[in-house]
Amino acid sequence: MKLKKINNKFNHFLISKRPENKLVFWNNLGEVILFISSKERISFMRFLNEQLSKISSIRIISIFYVISKDKNFIAYDSKEIIDKETRKNIRVFIKLMFNLKLKIKIHFEFVNFNVANKNSREFDKLKIKEIFNSVMRTKEDIKLPAYNKNVRKEINSMIMKYKTLKSKTTGALGNRKIRIIYRPEK
Helix, strand or coil, X not given: CCCXXXXXXXXXXXXXXXXXXXXXXXXXXXXXXXXXXXXXXXXXHHHHHHHHHHHCCCEEEEEEEECCCCEEEEEEECCCCCCHXXXXXXXXXXXXXXXXXXXXXXXXXXXXXXXXXXXXXCCCHHHHXXXXXXXXXXXXXXXXXXXXXXXXXXXXXXXXXXXXXXEEEECCCCCCEEEEEECCCC
């Protein structure tokens, strides 16, 4: 009988190089704690993925804290689009798992990072130029779907060529959308 050797080099690298990760949470006494060990975070992500695989097709990619936003984020991937009610239920489920497994209370944003990547693969400059022309014709704002950072930069550089168009990026981390605004000439 052969035993399969499990390769955990990536996780081992993270645990040895970065033994603690930033994550803001409260323990049972109500004390605010800023760090969680990498081992604990990775094992909890595995546990959470096992539990979520039983009830949905969502897979947790990462749990992290962003200093500039002053928020915790849980990044997930899903094959199908999740409606608002399901997202709310899954958030409650994850909070409950944090409380039961690690005995901590946590607030977080639940973000699908792969929506932007999927849209970026379908990005077409000709379609964007058609959208620019329709904005100039109708003089109404149009919101583009979420794209990754490189594509958003490219769209912004394309907009700079038009004097009557302006762009504004809105949305949460991982779901940033560009709004194309008509600006009349002065």
